[in-house]
Amino acid sequence: MMACPAILTGDRFLLRVIEHIDCQAQFLGSYGYQALSQPGSLASNIMTGLLTLFVALFALRLLFGPTPGARDVIYDLLKVGIVLTLAFSWPAFRTVVHDVVVDGPAEVVTAVVSPSLNQENGRLAVRLQQADAAIVQLTEMGTGRNTGAALEGSTTGASFAGTSLQDDTAFGYGRMFYLSGIMGSLVIIRIIAALLLALAPLAAGMLLFEATRGLFAGWIKGLTLSMLGSIAISVVLLIELSILEPWLADATRVRELGYAIPSAPIELFAISAAFAVAQLAMIWLLAKVAFARGWISLPARPRGWQTNPFDSYRMPSPNVDVQIRPSRAQLIADNVETIMRREEYRDASRTSIRSITGDGPNRQDSAKPAAQNAAEQQAPRLGSSFRRTVKRNRFDIMRKDRPS
Template sequence: MTPCPGIVDGRFLESTLAFIDCQAQSLGAEGYQALVAPGGSLSVLLSGMLTIFIALFGYRLLLGEAPDMRSGIVAFVKIGIVFALALSWAAYRPLVYDVVMQGPASLVADVAAPSALPGTSGDLPARLGQVDRALQELGRPNIGSALPQAAQPQTTQANDAQAPQALRPPVSDPPSIFSPYSLGTARLTFLTATIASFASVRLVAGLLLALGPLFIGFLLFEGTRSIFEGWVRGLLGTAIGAIAVTLLLSVELALLEPWLATLILRRSTDPFLSGAATELLVVAFAFALTLIAGLGMAARFAMAFRLPATLRALPGRWASALADESGRVTLPLRAPLTSGLEPPSRAARLGDTVAQIERREAREREMQTQATGGYGATAPRDRASSGPQASGLHQRRGVRNRISASAGRRDNQP
């Protein structure tokens, strides 16, 4: 590991910013490689998490809970992401590290190019250092250019009107609690706001990148997925914050650089700068508050990120596409949902229950009809209402010949 350069005498601000940037990049890159090294504690932890995840999936199969196409695709996607990003620096660097560390600078260069803001082409620390040295120059006593002594008062007003401007007393700034220390306080505010805002986005990004394999492993389980989502939000917030800080500091440079150059030239004729120290303090303090607002805006935007909905909806679309193309995989028929996360409504569940009851009763009626030969009580109504049926032989009454008693005696006579 190459040590980062320290603070250089006479170049305090730019050397401090360079040191912070070097530490952030080395922390993110070398910290990641140290965590995923073979035999490391985090490598063993990730292997254990993968083993537990696969074991739980296998127990579901043993217990007869066969996963559908969506669950299978989600499981394989999780395992692929963990193996690709948490155990391989070659995949982690272009997909995560370079996006967070190098992406904001490239985006700022494209956005600020039309407006020609200073410092957006990679020379921001050097330009900020020049502003700091200009503030130091203004605070240095102007020896040899003191205000000349005022001439003796003249008796006539004409002579007073003809007095040169250099002999008149300067316009003093209204007194305030910062009046004796306005210029020093302005430099203090400028340095604090610049270093704090730059360090907050770069060092936090380096720390999150170094711990990336640990947070990526939490993607495997449903209960810990929110931790992975929080890690993604943190990286997104640092990236947006870096963009905001760079643009705001560039705007501050565009205001301070020509103004400070003019004030340095004025010191030869106006050593008191006629209230410019207070104005510099106001500008430095205002931009410090603006940097805080920019970081808060970045954090608020990052909190709007939601990961689970994307992970659940996308595999479902893949499964539906595969089922339609193959024609051999059929997913359970469900009512259409408005979101991949919403369960079926109560009305949809009641409708499914009623349909199942009707299908079961229809099957029972069909079985009863087959058992009675088609003449049972469950025969269709069109048979019963088709009209009277012709009676068969088994429906006729038995008829006997009726013989009277006299006819019988006559037949029996000899």
């Protein structure tokens, strides 16, 4: 158990706050991981259950399901190895993940920034504390609006005011934005990284199953955000120091010479407020980058299409078989159209059959002359000339069969 430095007011306030935040983040990231990964802990039992379930499902797949290919088997073995390394091996996890997330951003910043930003000796936290001490000293000295001499012929007086903020108010807000921007951004980035590192034993188990693989991807993206955020915040603070340090040195020197600096409060307020907003905006922008789903991809064109960008109508080549899968709405519309055509064809066939069997002779009779129709009605029908009109009985049959 390490003892983090206590926060005291005074000259080393900002430095103690930064060291305390780093100490708490290191304690949460390292000791939290070791507490969750030790045998018998809740996370260890959960990981054991997840591994057992994964092996059981793989065995059932071998027995009853489709036989997995060699690629699937190798992929599953790699997943088990990665999970065991991340969840239960602290030396490997510290080398591969922990040190990269915690110490990697500082090395990257040292390599990419301009040498002029690191020209002074000392750590970044020490330089931030020195700038804060200079701001406090300048606030105590004041602007010299009423008591100081004019600089370069400028006039000072009680009636002069560049903005609605008074000198003491502007100095106070300037230092507040300076401290709040630094501490707020460091708390967000460092605590997020420490919490994700501590939850690594639980996050590693999410890689085993398809349904929970998105949680593991989110864990990786969170670590990526913390790394990118640390780099961005360090760069922004170095640029802010490159502006504040010479400005504070010049303002302090002018006041020590007895001259007035009436514009210094608003300048300090503008610098500190702008960089505080820039730090938060940088974290938001990097979060959008880290949690992006992927690069925008355009649909692939089939081979044989014309490549002229100025031709609005492009036809596929006749040698290329372009298969277009219709949508569900198009399939439903085609089915309805087929049914309607079938019904229309059925109605048309019924009408034609009816006209042939019943309606045709009537039309022909109506077209003939009236005398010819009457003669045909009086003539007997074919086969009815000698047809019996009275029903025969058995007595007639017996009389016919008796000999004469």
